[in-house]
Amino acid sequence: MLARRRLLSVVLAVPLLLGTGAAEAAPPSPVQVVGLDVVGTARLLAEGRTTSVALVDRYLRRIDAYEDAYADQPGVNAIIAINPHAARRAGELDEERRRGAVRGPLHGVPLVLKDNVDVRGMATTGGSAALRGSRPHDDATQVRRLREAGAIVLAKTNMHEFAMDVTTVSSAGGQTRNPYDQRRHPGGSSGGTGAGVAAAFAPAGLGTDTCGSLRIPAAHTNLVTLRATTGLSSLDGVLPLAGSQDVLGPMATSVRDVAVVLDATAGPDPADPATAQAHGHVPPSYLRGLHPDALRGARLGVVTDYFGDAAAERPTNAVVRTAIADMTAAGAHPVELGPLPRITGELAESSRIKHEFEHHVNAYLARTPGPPELAGLEPPRDRTTLDDVVAAETAIPEVQQRLRTLLDSPALPNDAHDEALRRRDVLRRQLHELMVAHDLDALVYPSVSAPPTELGTRQSHLNCRLAAHSGFPALSVPAGFTPDGLPIGVELMGAPFAEPHLLALGHAYEQRTHHRVPPPTTPPLP
Template sequence: MPVRRRLFALLLAAALSATLLTSPAQATGRPRVDVVGLGVAEARALLESRRVTSVELVREYLRRIDAYENAYAGQPGVNALITVNRRALGDAARLDAERRAGRTRGPLHGVPIVVKDNFDTADLPTTSGSLALADLRPRDDATQIRRLRDAGAIILAKANLHEFAMNITTISSLGGQTRNPYDQRRHPGGSSGGTAAAVAASFATAGMGTDTCGSIRIPAAHNNLVGLRPTLGLSSRDGVAPLAGTQDTAGPIAGSVRDVALLLDATVGYDREDPVTAASTGRIPRSYLGALNEKSLRGKRIGVFSDYFGSTPSEQRTTGLVRAAIADMTAAGAHAVELGPQPEIMTAAAGANRVRDEFERDLDAYLADANGKPRELARLEPPYREITLADIATSGQVTPSVLTTLRNWVGSPALPNPAYEEKLRQRGILQAGLTGLMAEHDLDALVYPTISEPPTMIGTSQSYLNCRLAGYSGFPALSVPAGFTADGLPVGVELLGPPFSEPDLLGMAYAYEQRTAHRTPPASTPPLG
C-alpha cells in the first residue's frame, strides 16, 4: 500500500499542478461543469457543441478524484484507482486543438474514461492489482485500448480490481480495498469493482472491465450501473491479462444503456491477435445505437430463470426488486414465461468452470510477451528470464487470500487432460441446454438477478453463482439497474441472450431503463463546489 499510495499521490499531484495554468474556463469566464452523473453521450454532446472542452472535463474529474478517492469528511474514501494518467491533461489539450481545427478522431473524441488495470496500456503500468507486477510495462496497448484511443477517448486512470481478477470484493495488494460509493462500508463487487466504483463516483464518464464469471455484471449491479458481458468472440482480449482464455471477455461499464452501446461501437470486431473474434464477422450492426428504442420490449418473450432467485432474508430484497423489474418489463409489452427448475442446466453450469485449469497456462503466456519485466521477480523460479505464476507465488507480493490460491495453482496439470475435457463437455451441454430452453419457449432472453444479494459488508463473502450461465457458456448478458433496497443499496437485473444478440439485449434494456429511470448518483460523493 505505501508504494501504491506514493505513486498515486505523485501522479495526481502532477496532473493537478497542470491545472494551475490558465484554463479555458478561466479564460472564458465559464463556470465549472458539473460532471456528477455525466455520461459518455452527454459529454460528447457538450464537447460537440463547444459548451465544454476536454481539458475542462479532465480537470473536473481530477478534482473529484482528489476529493473522494482517499479519506474525507468521516468517509474512508472510494479507493477505486491504482494509477492516474499524468498525461491526461496534455492528451485533452491535443484533442481540443484537433477539434478546433475541425478534426475529430471518432465518437469518443475528448471523452475521459477509466480502464481496469488488467488492460495493457503502453504509457502506463499494467499491474493486475499486484505488488509483484507494479513495474510491469506492456509492449503496446491492448487492442480495445487502441480502438478507444482511435475513437478519441482519453484514458484518465487505471482502476483497481480484485487481484488477478480472482474474486468479487475488489481487494488487491497494490490497490487495497475499493469501497462502494453507495455505502463505503460495503464492497463494490468485482473483479472490475474499481472501474464500477470510479464511474459511480463520477471519476470519469464510463469505464472498461473484464468478465470471466460476473466481473463486469456484478460490480455494475452493486454500483447502479449498466454492464455488458459480450458474446465470447465479439470483442478482442488481445493485451488483457487473462484468467481463463475460454471464458474471458472484456466490455463496458457505464451509467446508461446508450453509453454502453457507444463504447461497444468503438471496441468490437475482428482482431487477428485474438482468433476467437473471427466468429463476429458479419454479425455486428453498423451501430448498436440503432437498437435503442423505447418500444423494444413489445412482443418480447423473456424466460424467468427461477433457479437464480434466492429466498434467504437478504436475497429476498433482491428477489423482490427483480420481480418488480420483470413486472415493469411486462407492462412495457414483454411476455414473461415462468420456466421452473432447470436441473440439467444447473448441473452443467456447476461443472463447466475452466479457470483452475487454464489460469497458469494463459497467465504465463501473457507474461512472456510483456515488456519491462522486473528481473528480480523473474529470477525467483525457473526459467529465470521470464516471469511466471511460480515467480509471483514465491514472491509473496499478493493479497493473502489470492496468494493462497496462486500457490495452490502453481504446477497445474498440463492440458488437455480428462478432467479438463469433461469441463469442456459440460460447457457444450450448458450451451445446448440454454439454446434448447430458449427455442422450446420461443424466448428472446432469460431474466434473473445479476447477483442474489445486495452488496455485503467489507470483510464478508458473497455468493456469485448467478454469473455461471453467461460466464461458462460464452453467451452475452447485460446487467441494468433494478432499483434500490430500503436501505439504499443498488440491485441489478440481468438479461441473457443467444450468441451475438447484443442488439436485442440493449434494446430491451433501453426500453426498461427509459421506463424506470433507476440511475441515481451516490450521496457519499456529491457535486463539488
Template sequence: MSVRRRLGLLLVAAALPAALLTAPAHAARPAPTAVDVVGLGVAEAHTLLTQRKVTSVQLVDSYLQRIEAYEDAYGDQPGVNAVITVNRHARAEAARLDAERRSGRTRGPLHGIPIVVKDNFDTVGMPTTSGSVALRDLYPRDDATQIRKLRDAGAIILAKTNLHEFAMNITTISSLGGQTRNPYDQQRIPGGSSGGTGAAVAASFAPAGMGSDTCGSIRIPAAHNNLVGLRPTLGLSSRDGVAPLASTQDTAGPLAGSVRDVALILDATVGYDPKDPVTAAAKGNIPRSYLTGMTNNSLQGKKVGVFTDYFGTTDAAQDTNELVRAAIDDMAALGAESVELGPQPEIMAAAAAANRVRDEFERDLNAYLDAARGKPRDLARLEPPYREITLADIATSGQVTPSVLTTLRNWVDSPTLPNPSYTEKLRQRDILQAKLTELMAEHDLDALVYPTISEPPAVIGTTQSYLNCRLAGYSGFPALSVPAGFTADGLPVGVELLGEPFAEPALLSMGYAYEQATEHRTPPESTPALR
C-alpha cells in the same frame, strides 16, 4: 504512505522517459473548474463538447478534482479507493483533442471523453499490474486492442482502476490498490473483479469505464454500483492485451451509467482482431451501430424467460428478489411477455461443472507475462526459468494479497492441458450452450431474466455468493445488467438479461426501453457535486 504513492515516487526517482511517467492517484491538482460532472454520461458529455459548452481539458480537470476529493478519506467517509494510477498525460491528451475539434476534425462520439480502465488492460505509458505489488513495474509493449481502438476513437485513458487481484474474486481487494469501497455505502464491497471501474464510474470519476468478465466481473460491479454493464459474446471483442484468467471464458467490455453509453463504447471496440483468433466469430455478426433499434418501445412483443433457479433463498436475497420481480412486471407493462421457466436441473448441473479457470490460469498468465516488458529482474530470478516472470515467481514473491496468494500457490504447476478432467469441463460447457439454446427455442424467448447477483453488496470483510454469473460466464453467451432499483437500505440491485450469441442488439434495445421507463440510475450521496 500508500502503495500507490510509493509507486509514484518510485517512477519519478527512476527518471523514466516522459512518455512512460504516470502519477499516483492524487498527484494532479488541476485548477478549479465550474463543470459539474456528477451523473454526466458519455452521450451528454459528447453533446456538451459538440456545442462547445465545455472542453476536454475541463472534463479531465473536473474528474481529476473528484478523484482528489473522494478517493482517500474525507469527512466521515473512508474514501472510495478505486484508482491505482492516474495518467499524467491525460490533460495534454485532452488539449490535443480539443485542438483537433477546433480544427474541424472529430473522431466520433468518444472524441475527448475521459474513461477509466481496469488495471489488467495493457496501456502504453502506464504499468499494468493486475492489482499486484509483484507486477508494479510491468509495462506493456503496446496497447491492448480495445484500448487502441478507444484511443483511435478519441477517448482519453484517465486512470487505471483497482481490481480484485488477478481478477480472482468479487470483493475488489489487492496488494497494490487496497480495498475499494462502494460509493453507495462505503462500508460495503463494490463487487468485482472490476470493482474499481464500477466504483469509479458510480462516483463520477469518469463517465464510463472498461472491465473484464470471466464469470461476473463486469455485471456484478454494475449491479452493485447502479450501473449498466455488458458481458459481450465470447468472440465479439478482442481480449488481446488483457491479462487473462481463463482464455475460454474471458471477455472484456464496458460499464457505464446508461445503456446508450455502453452501446457507444461497444461501437468503438468490437470486431475481428487477428491477435485474438476467437474474434473471427464476430465477422458478419456486428450491426452498423448498437444504437440502432434502441427505442422506448423496444420491449413491445418481446418474450423473456424468468430463470427461477437464480432467485436466492436466503433472507438477504429477498429484497433483491422483490426488486427483480418488480423489474419483470415493469417489462411486462412495457409490452414484454414473461414466462416462468421453473427448475432447470440439467442447465444448473452443466453450469456447476463447466468452470475452466483452475485449469487454464497458469498456462494463460505465463503466456501473457512472456510478452510483457519492463520485467522486474529480481522477481524473474525467484523461480526457473530465471529470465521470465511466471506464476511461480509471483507466488514465491509473496507480494500478493493473502487470500489470492493462497490460491496462486495452489495453482502453480497445474496439470498439463489437455487432460481428462479439463476435457470433461469443456464437454459440460458444450452441454450448457446446447441446453440454453434449446430452452430459449422451446419457449421462443428473446432473453432469460434473473438477478445479476442474488444479494445486495456485502459488508467489507464478509463474503457473498455469486453463482448467478455462471450461465453467461461458462457458456460464452452475452448478458446485460441494468439497474433494478434500491433496497430499503439504499443498496443498488441489478437485473440481468441473457441472450444467445451475438444478441447484443436485442439485449441493449430491451435494456434501453426498461431503463428509460424506470429511471433507476441515481448518483451516490457519499460523493456529491464539488462546490
C-alpha cells in the same frame, strides 16, 4: 497512496502548462460531471460548453476529493494509477476539435480502465504488488481502438487481485469501497471501475468478466454493463484469468453509453483468433439499434432457480420482481421457468479457470515481462512466470493461497480441460433448446442474488455462471434499490451475438424506469 496523490497534484497542474490555446478554450465555470454520461459529454463538447482539458481537470479533482478519506468517509479507493499524460492528450484532442476533426462520440471523453488491461506507458498490475514494475509494449487492442475513437485514458482502476474474487481487494490497491455505502464492497473483480464510474471519476470504463466480474460490480454500483458473447471483442493485451471464459467490456451509467463503447471496440482482431467468429455479427451501430418500445411483444424467461430463498436475498427478489412487472407493463410477456436441473448440473462442471489460469498467465507474462528482479526468483530466471509471482509472496492471503493451488497445472490440452469444454458445449445446446422451446427473446434473473455485503464478508455470486460458462451475452441494468438504499441489478441473457436485441430491451426498460441515481457519499463538488 502517497505516491498517487503526488502524481495527482502534478497532473492537476498540467492544464496550466498547456499553453494559452488550452486555457482560452476552457469554459468560464466548471461543468457538473455528476450524472453526466458519455453521450451527454459528447454533446457538451460539440456545443463548445466545455473542453476535454476542463473535463480531465474536473474528474481529477473529484478523484482528489473522494478517493482517500474525507469528512466522515474512508474514501472510495478505486484508482491504482493516474495517467500522467491524460491532460496533455486532452489538449491535443481539443485542438483536433478546433480544426473540425472530430473522431466520433468518444472524442475527448475520459475513461478509466481496470488494471488488467494494457496501456502503453503504464504498469499492468492485475492488482498484484509483484507486478507494479511491469510495462506492456503497447496498448490492448480495445484500448487502441478507444484511443483511435478519441477517448482519453484517465486512470487505471483497482480490481480483486488477479480477478480471483468478487470484493475488489488487492495487494497493489487495497480495498475499494462502494460509494453507495462505503462500509460495503463494490462487487468485483472489476469493482474499481464500477466504484469509479459510479462516483463520477469518469463517465464510463472497461472491466473484465470471467464469472460476473463486470455484472456483479455493475449491479452493486447502479451501473449498466454488458458481458458480450465470447469472441465478439478482442482480449489481446488483457492479463487473463481463463482465456476461454474472459471478456473485456464497458461499464457505464446508461445503455446508450455501453452501445457507444461497443461501437468503438467490437469486432474481429487478428491478434485474438477467437474473434474470427465475430465476422458478420457486428451491426453498423449498436447505438442506432436502441428504441424505447423494444420490450413490446418480447418473451422473457424468468429463471426462478436464480431467486434465492435466504433472508438476505429477499430484498433483491422483491426489486427484481418489480423490474419484471415493469417490463411486463411495457409489453413484455414473462414466462416462468421451473427448476432447470440439467442446466444446473452442467454449470458445476464447465468452468475452465483452474485448467487455464497458469498457462494463460504465463503466456501473457512472456509477452509483458515483469521487473527483472521478479523474474529471477524462480527458474527460468530470464523471464517472469506465475512461479515468480507466488515466490514474491506479496498477494493478499486468500489469493496467495489460491495461486499456490494453481501452480503446476497439467499441460493443455488434457482430459479434464476437454471435459470442461464438452460440458460448456452441452450447456450451450441446452440453453438454445430452452429458448427455442419457449420462444424466448431473453432470460431474466437477478444479476446478483443479494445486495452488497459489508467489507470483510462473503457473498454468493453463482448467478454469474449461466452467461460466463456458456459464453452467451448478458446485460445488467439497474433495477432499483432496497429499502436501505442499496443498488440491485437485473440481468437479461440472450442467444450468441444477440447484443443488439439485448441492448434494445435494456434501453427500453431503462427509459421507462430511470433507476440510475448518483451515490450519496460522492456529491457534486462546489
